[in-house]
Structures are given as C-alpha cells and as structure tokens.
Amino acid sequence: MTIKKTLESPVAGSDFPVSHNLANSEMAKSDKKGGKCLVNRREFLLTSGATVSVILLSGCAGVAANTPAMVSTYPRKLVAKLSELKQDEPVDFSYPDEGAYSESIIVKLGVEGGGGIGVDRDVVAFNNTCTHQGGPLSGTYKGDTKSLGACPLHLSTYDLTRHGILISGQAYQSLPQVLLELDGDNIYAVGVFGLIFGRHDNLQG
C-alpha cells in the first residue's frame, strides 16, 4: 500500500499525506482491530468544507480515489513488531529515509493516543527532532507524562497522546507524527504528518 501526496489541497501550498490510522479513535471506532484497509477520508481530514482531493490507496478496493498528479511517495517501511514493543520503551527507526532528521521512535504508551494503533490504540510513532531548532529528543521520553522533551536546546516538550502537540516551549508546530499501519504483528510506517525539521519537503531529505 502506498500513500501518495497530491497537488491539490485545502490550503494553498500544503500537501499532506493521509492514512486511515491517523483517523482518530474517537472517529474510527469501527476499525477497532486495526490493520484493515479502511479509508476514513472525511474523518481523517481535520477540517471540513475544504475542497480536498486526496488519497490513493492502491489495493484498497472500493475506495473512490481522486488521483491528481503524484509528486512524491512515502515508502511503506516495516519498523517494529507489535508483540515486541514494551510499554514506555521507545524503539528507534529511520523514516521516511535514512537522511538528516529521519530519526524516529515508536512507543507503546500504555494509554490510548491520537493516531495510535493496536488493540488499545496506544502505539504511536514520531519524528525525534524538535521542530523548533532541530534539537535531538532521543532519550527524553517520559513514561509518566507520555511526552518527549524537554529538548536540550530550549526545553520544548511534546504530548505523544495528542498527536505530538507542544506542551510547553518554543516550537511552532507539533512533532511530526509517523503514520502507522498494522498488518498482523507487523507495524509499517506509511507517512508523516507535519514537516520534519530542517527539510523544506519531507520527501527530499
């Protein structure tokens, strides 16, 4: 399965990738087991009323896909086995490539998180570079607050239960969330939600 970027988007100049698994649990209760090919386009898009053409999910039958010109493609990458994840113990991986600032973590929070997968919807993944000035967040995961940070540079902190929203600090966007897909026990990274620090385009690292 491949998630494609599109040229058309609700905000001028914004391209964004989509995955059904980021559709929040509050909106996608029907997909409780995860792993099924389910497009929740309307629910996924955080806004309504915008003209959005979107989403090509190859191999996903029955989905009416609007397919404008493709400009780039997120890889589908195996990043972890669900059964091997231990609560509050992040596992490192690189995504969407091996280039600068591709360091990411996947973590089983033990509580439900936005965009979480697994039976308890508690497995989430994020880019591991502070979106303020590029400070490394490795080793800053806190199990009690389900957060990343404080960034060693300027102390920004991020809430991993809430799509990486800034808790306190200086960044002007959430930590980019890596979109996950569950296939049996395999967890695949399939996209990134938000611009990775240092890049002008997530797919040109």
Place this chain on the structure above:
Amino acid sequence: MSTPYYIPNTDVPLPPKNAEVLTTACDYCIVACGYKVFRWPTNSANGGPKAEQNAFGEDFPVSVLGSWVAPTQHNVVMHNDKPHNVVILPDKDTTVVNTNGDSSIRGGCIAEKCYNPQTPTRDRLKSPLVRIYGILQPVSWEFALDIAAKVGSHVLEKHGELAYGVKTYSYQYIENTYAITKYALRHIKTANFTFHDTPSNVSSTPGFRDAGFDNFGAAYQDWHDADTLMMCGTDPYETKTILWTQWIMPAIQRGQKTIMMGPRRTAGVAYSEQNGGLWLDVNPGTDLLVVNAIARTIAENNWQDADWIKDWVNDKWGSNSGFGQGTRNTPWQWRTTWGKFQTAGYEDWKKWLLSQKEFTVENAAKVSGVDAAKIRTAAEWMAKPVGGVRPKTSIMIEKGFYWSNNVGNTQAISALGIICGAGGRPGQMIGRAGGHQRGGQGGGKYPRNASPMKVPGRRRRALDTDTWTIAGHTRFAHVIGTTWIQSMCGSQQLAESFQKLVTANPHQVRSYDKDEIIETLKKRADSGGMVVVNQDIYLVDPIGAQFADIVFPAATWGEEDFMRANGERRLRLYSKFYDAPGDAKPDWWIIAQLAKRMGFDGFDWKNSNEVAEESARFSRGGRKDFNMIKVAAHREGKTLHEKMRELGTDGIQGPVTMEDDGTLVGSVRLHDTTRKLSEAGAAAGNVFNKKLTHFNSQTGRCNIQKSPWSLFSDYWEWLKPKGDELWCTSGRTNERWQSGFDDDRRPYIHQRWPDNYVEISPVDAKARGIESGDLLMVYSNRVPGLKETTLAVEGDDYSFSGQMKNGNVTLTKAAVTGVAIVTRHIKPGVLFMDFLHKSQPANALEGRIVDWISGNYNYKMGVAQVKKIGESKYKRSFRTMSFAPRDII
C-alpha cells in the same frame, strides 16, 4: 472566524536568492527578537534546496539552529497591490537579544499574523463602521470621523474634559502613542485617561519609583552576568522566552544561582530547580513577608553591602530632599509624608525591619507556605560573602509580584535590592522583566491636578477611569487597541455599566443621515449615557462588537514603519512590508484626522517618520531618548526612520548620545555607576540625564524605604479563601499572547489553547471530583468593587477596611468557565487561569479594589469556588489541548 483547525504542511516554499530582505522585530513580548522578512512575488520562482538556490545560502536539510522555515513562518500578503510570498524568520545573524537566531513560539508564528483572506485573519477590520439600527455598517472615513469629532467636541464643550475618556494601549509604537497622547493630554487635557493595563495613569512599580530605580535599567547581559538572580512573580521561560533561553539558561549552566518566586512550577522553575535553584512557592499575596524575611536574615547577619549603602543610599537629609519633581503634590510626597515609608537611611530601616515580628523567617514561612530553610538559603545566596567576595546579585520582578501587593511588594523588593548592592553595576541590577514592549512616547502631560480623586490631605491621585465610568461620569469613551473591559479587575461589573450606559440608553442611531446620527449620539451623552468609539485591528467583543457606536480600523505591525524599544531599551525600526487590509490606517493617522476635525493644531503629518521625528525631542532625558538619532540622521541627510533602518535588528539601546564625530552611543544600562561620561558634560544636543549614572531621586542616590505589611494585610485577611474557596490567580501562558487577538486566528495555537483553562492541583481536584478535561464553573460571591471614587477624610479611611467601613465597597458575584487541567505544577490551594481569554475573562474574579496608595489594581488577587459542570469536548479527544504538566524537564 473560520474554523481554525490545524493541518500540518509537509513542505514549504523557500525564498529565492533575489528575495527582498527587510528587518523588523517580533511584535509580541518585551524581548522583541530581531526578525528578517524575506519577500518575493508569488509569480516568480521559489528558491531551491541548494545553498546557491535560496536566500539563506544554506543547503537543505539545514543544520541544527539553521534557517529552517516552518510552515507557520510562511504567508502570502499583498505588497503594492500584488501578491507576494513572505517568510519571516528570526535573524540568524544577530548578536543581540535573540542570539543564534532563536525564536519563541509567538515570534515563530508571526508570519501568520499578516492579513491573508484565506486564513482566519480574514475578519480584520477593513473599513470604518458606524452602528446604524444596531448593526455596525461600513462607512467612509469622512462619515465616521465627522460623527466622532462632532460628538466628541460636543461632550467636551457641554460636559467638560473629565467626561471625555481615552483608554489606550501604552506601547503600540512610538509614532502612535505620541499622536494619541498629544491628542488626549496636550489638547483634550483629560484626566479621564489611562493605559490598557491600569485603571489610573500611575506607575506600575511605585516602590521602584520611590527608591529611584528605573523599571528597565538592566541589560540582558546583566541578568546573565549575575551570580545570584532572583526572579519574582514570573517565569521568564513562560513569558519572555528568549530572555530565558539566550541569557538566563546559559548562566544557570555556568553556575548562576537562581531564586524563583511564584505559586507555579513551570518549565523555567523546574529547570532552575533541577540545576540547584530555589523555588519559593508563595501563596498569593504573601511575597512581601518572604522578601522582608530574606532582608531581615541579611540584616541580622550583617551581610548587607555596607560600602554600597554608604555611597549610594540616602540618609535622613538625602531622603528629605524630594523626588526630583519638586516636593509638592508628587507620588513621593504623598507616600513619604505619611511617614509610613520614608526612612533616615539603612540603620533606621533596619531598626524598623527588626521590630516587625511578622517578618521573622518563621512567620513568613507559615503565612507564605514557603519552607523556612529556603528563605534562609535565599538570603545567603543573595548577600553572604564567600571568601570575602560578595555575590553579584540581580533582582527581576514582574506582574505576579507587583500586581499582588503593588506598593508593598515593590517597596520591599527595592530595599532588598539596595542592601544586596543591586541597582547600578554590571551584573548587579534590579528591574522589571517586562510584559509588552516599550513603545510609549508622551505627547502631553497627564493633568493630575484635574483629577477629582485624592489621597489624604489635598493631594491628587490619577483618576480611576473604571470607577469613574461605572459611576456614569464618562460620556464619550475613545478606546484604542485594548479590550478595556476584560483587561480590568471585576470586569463583569464594568461590562454591566457599559450595557446600562450604552446599549440600554434610549438614544440609539436609527438614521442614515449624518447630522441626525450626530444629534442622537449627543442626546445619548446629554442624557447620562455614553458614546463609544473603538479603534482596533479586529472587532473585539464586547467593546467593539457590542458597545462601539463607531469603529476605526487600524493598521498594525508590518503595515507601517514604526519604532519601538524592548526590555533593555533597544530601539529598532519595525519595517512596513505589506499593504494594510482594506481601508485600515495606522492609529497616528486616525488620531490626526480626528484631532484636526476637532480644531486641534499640529496634526499635519504626512507619514509615520514625521510623527517619529516630531516626538524625538520629547524623548530627551527619558529611558529611550532617541533624539540624537534624529540629529545624526539629519546631519547625514537621512530621515530618522532611514537611520533606524540602517541599524537593523541590532538597533541601539536608549538613551542614545552622540559623539563629536557623529557616532551614536547607546546605553547598556541605566544607573550605571561605573559609566564614565564626557567630563566636558553634554555638548550640542546631547542630554545627560541623571539616570545614566545615578538613580532617579533628587540626590541621585537610592531611597531605602519601609514596606509595612499592615497597609495590605487587612485586604489580604479579608480576601483569603474561606470555606471551599481557593485562591484564583491568573497570568500568561507562553503559547498565547495577551487577549489572543492573533493566536485565536492561528490554527495551531488555537488548537493548543482553544478555551480558557483552570489549573488545579491533584489534591484540590480530587476533593471536588474534578479530572483533566472537565468543564468547570469558577465562581465567586465575593468580588469586591469600589462604588465611588473614594469616600474618605482621614488617612485610615483610605485603606480597604476604611472603605468597607464607609460603605464604599460593593460585593458582587462573578463566574467564568474553563477547562480543568489537573496538574502537579500548581501549588495546592491555588487556581490559575489565562488572564485574558475574551470569552472567559479570569479578571472577572479578581477584586476591583485599587491599591489604595498607588491606584493600581492587584490583578493577581482573587478567590473562587470551582465545580464541575460537565466534560469539555477535549477530555476524550486527542486533537486539541494537552493536559500534560508544564514542568517536564
């Protein structure tokens, strides 16, 4: 407002090599970080990821701290009527203020401030409006200005100056504040005038003023260079972030000892504690006891800076010699002649301090809730010599401190600073950290003697415009760039009065005819009602949306060339880089048009530079004296603004003097006792004000003053929580600036903070069955307010108890809602809310009782009960808000 959902982008346009670059500074907090605006037409090519393809000369991905462009730093604006891309980044080359090109979340998002009809900024005011048949309808400038001028002139003539109220921001650029104060104070001459953050035109820090300290004497380098830094009533990381990250945080890493006082343990406090710092977790309103207990410990141990005191503290004769303004009818005189503050010098002060048993460490610890050991440690760090060497101590205060017990706290901290040797040397300074930037430039003098309000004797106090308006004396209210109502204490009392005086008045405009409209509004004023003119960039509820009869649309940051200073008096030019929306005009222009129609002269400026140049001479002797910049500019055949533009993001620190060869010299700090000025004195146009090298007192030395707890304790005892009540205080959160006028239109920030919130400790929450995300009603049956100006004869009548006894205090109810954040970072017994969510104004719960000596509100003092009324939609969703604590390090 459109739905401001945040949709993160995954790419961003880069400025091309040939993008135009303009300098500016951030519009928001006091620090005023330097920024660069990169501008290029939308129909020309964007830059590329290679160094030779973009304006930064950097390869993408950029390195850590590099010129990365977050999607929130890009916008599309109109420039000369053509669409242009702008990317607005912190100046990566700057060596001052935001060194390394650091940026806060506020400045980082500032591109989104710009008007762009495809974003939630689309509701910017674009046309003058007049309320006709209850609806604010677009009209021409001429139509709206004629009405305002005619009705205003009528009110002046028939009801006098005091019926003509002007409530304005104090800071929104030198050109505008000069024009506004020239109009209100030099021409209208009304004492019914005040700034956005106070009911009366008074000093924010009366104790500093009496001691001789400027609020902003320190340089950022001083906060960095101190060995011990005490920070009272603020966590700079939360509210002036870059001052923390670039100046204080590196000092802590170097070994600076930090002492932070306040009821919340936010990230700066947590970082400070993690690095060995002290957190003095005071109960609201008890700061004075802690400060004086520290001072007492120092005095008892003889750790005071005796040499400094000998050279720089007034004795009996010095403190009797007035306050540099003549000795009659000055704030200094009112306070000192009561004998409640003035001392005959250090020994006299010490004798008084030691005689006050409430200042023992044990008592201070008991009432304030701060561990006694911490109070003793603070005293040691601030003043105990180690190996014969005194620590260099600096003290920074801000609103959590000076708006809790305005006079008392600022007197006490001044004395503590003085005995530690702080105030006039590198690394040894005392001052405010600051809130908004410093853009005030007086164009007239406040007519204090015209105020009907007084303190004991025949001495005048600046008019309390809230009480005055509530009492029905304001017939014409010109409100400029402030919410007024929600910004003030007991705001629901004020809102009720506006309804009574404005909307409930029978004289409402029901005509298309200008003359008829004017007659109707005159009748409103004559019948005891009030006419409201509002000038702002957005329609503000309720002052504009519900109450304004006339609305003037203002142009703002980026839409005009403006000048302003930051918290270390650093002056910069804020460049115009795009067209203001619609018919919006800068405030100086609006004021000029109105003033000319009212028959006032001296308002014929053609552009903002002309206003700045006229104002320059009035800045002389002030803390941001920029007159010599104009002199230098003219000498070089330039305008003041052109010269300022050359100074870029570095700007120059006021007061500015000029050498014989035309070189401009800034002032690193004020009261700099180590500074050597030209022995020949001030030549040519230079002014060497006393404050350059001495203190702001008659003698140039500091006044060490008493700070009696008893002047405040009656209010504190009355107010403190009873039964199920908790302290309810408020302040600013890093991510949100002021009323949220821009933030509510930034999807990301709005998603972070969609509604007001209520921080509550786990223990208080559990007792009330409250969980994070619950929707709370925060309410009080004990919000006091003053009924009339003052009802008093003798000195004691002016105290809170005296006003209660004389029947001048009314008790009202207030209620605001908020979303619960159950968090470990707030002290048990205390609630904390954002101070200025327009729809959930926490200030409604704070007592509308001015500090009876200074005339300021103690905004941070309130109590409330709290109960769950349901669950907010954020409790069980993941997109919006976060309930995580702010102390994660």
